[in-house]
Amino acid sequence: MPERRRVSSFEWSTAVIGLASLTAGIIVYLRDGSERALSILTNDLGIFVSMLPKMMAGCLVSAFVTRLLPREVVARLVGTESGFLGLLIATLMGAVLPGGPITIYPLAGAFLVLGADAGTAIAFITAWNLLGYNRALIWEMPFFGVDFVLWRVLVAVPLPFLAGALARLVTRFVASRNGADPCA
Amino acid sequence: MRIVFILINVFLWVLVAGLGLTAAVRSKALFREGAAEGIRDFIMLLPRIIIGVVGSGYLAAVVPQDLITTWIGPGSGILGIAIATLAGAITPGGAVVGFAVGAAALKGGGGAPQVIAYSTAWSLYSLTRLINWEVAMMPPRVVWLRAAVSLPLPFIAGLGAMLLGKP
Numbered sequence: 001m002p003e004r005r006r007v008s009s010f011e012w013s014t015a016v017i018g019l020a021s022l023t024a025g026i027i028v029y030l031r032d033g034s035e036r037a038l039s040i041l042t043n044d045l046g047i048f049v050s051m052l053p054k055m056m057a058g059c060l061v062s063a064f065v066t067r068l069l070p071r072e073v074v075a076r077l078v079g080t081e082s083g084f085l086g087l088l089i090a091t092l093m094g095a096v097l098p099g100g101p102i103t104i105y106p107l108a109g110a111f112l113v114l115g116a117d118a119g120t121a122i123a124f125i126t127a128w129n130l131l132g133y134n135r136a137l138i139w140e141m142p143f144f145g146v147d148f149v150l151w152r153v154l155v156a157v158p159l160p161f162l163a164g165a166l167a168r169l170v171t172r173f174v175a176s177r178n179g180a181d182p183c184a
Numbered sequence: 185m186r187i188v189f190i191l192i193n194v195f196l197w198v199l200v201a202g203l204g205l206t207a208a209v210r211s212k213a214l215f216r217e218g219a220a221e222g223i224r225d226f227i228m229l230l231p232r233i234i235i236g237v238v239g240s241g242y243l244a245a246v247v248p249q250d251l252i253t254t255w256i257g258p259g260s261g262i263l264g265i266a267i268a269t270l271a272g273a274i275t276p277g278g279a280v281v282g283f284a285v286g287a288a289a290l291k292g293g294g295g296a297p298q299v300i301a302y303s304t305a306w307s308l309y310s311l312t313r314l315i316n317w318e319v320a321m322m323p324p325r326v327v328w329l330r331a332a333v334s335l336p337l338p339f340i341a342g343l344g345a346m347l348l349g350k351p
Contacts, residue, residue, distance in 0.1 A: 017236060020239065021240075037242075044240070053193055053196075055229065057193070057200050058196060060204070060226075063225065112323065121322075122330045137196065142237070143237070143283040147351045151350045152341070162336075
């Protein structure tokens with residue numbers, strides 16, 4: 001498992017976006033002239049520069065939290081809770097914990113090993129996806145602005161609970177039909 | 185708006201200081217490792233972010249506006265939310281791809297509830313992440329269960345934004 005390589009500087013989706021952007025840039029240059037192409041570039045570079053301090057802080061927070069809050073502790077905290085409280089703690093942890101997929105998915109897997117049900121793990125992953133403050137503050141706000149992101153997060157607050165509760169319902173339904181272990 | 189951005193910066197750096205101090209109190213090595221890793225990650229991320237940010241500006245400029253307005257514009261309603269959800273689910277992962285495309289759509293005439301549905305669907309599904317990470321690290325049953333129960337979420341988010349009339 002590539003445990004040590006937390007961030008790689010190259011990936012295919014970025015390359016595809018890069019190529020599409022380059023093409024779009026050339027189209028803008030040919031269609032609208034160099035002045036428009038340049039004004040878009042300077043505007044976006046300004047946004048990029050304003051992101052830098054937040055990005056750097058975010059990377060440092062992520063690196064420190066990973067070291068100060070060992071995943072064993074989080075796993076025990078979430079993995080041993082059940083019921084509504086389990087969903088609540090899972091959602092909270094998902095929203096608070098920084099880090100990329102390489103830290104989040106193994107942690108969610110650890111919850112399951114420690115006895116949490118699928119609903120808890122799903123609430124955690126959903127919260128990380130939709131409510132994670134790191135992602136919202138550092139990545140999303142520069143693109144969309146503060147107002148948009150705040151409303152986006154607000155309408156997303158109930159969703160991790162909902163996903164977790166739905167998952168429990170589905171597991172129970174499937175289990176009652178198969179007569180199998182509902183916790184698997 | 186400016187003040188909020190400054191406050192976010194202050195908040196993040198106070199957090200960094202607090203965490204760094206806690207790490208340093210525990211051990212110097214812990215602090216050094218954390219700081220080094222944070223800075224390394226930051227440097228590695230730079231090319232991605234610059235491509236995403238600059239790219240979204242150019243993409244928004246070339247995407248035909250009337251097409252976006254018809255499909256996912258403010259008047260496109262629930263059908264627009266459905267289209268945006270589908271588009272979000274098939275957009276590949278990566279740190280900023282979905283945000284770049286979503287911002288381009290918003291700049292290009294997309295409606296706010298539709299763009300919220302798009303970015304929610306992208307966050308929940310982005311297929312490359314699902315396949316590269318989730319399937320590799322989680323029991324398959326949980327992965328598919330999560331994919332299934334996530335289906336209504338982008339709609340709920342989009343409709344919620346529509347009902348609130350915000351942003």
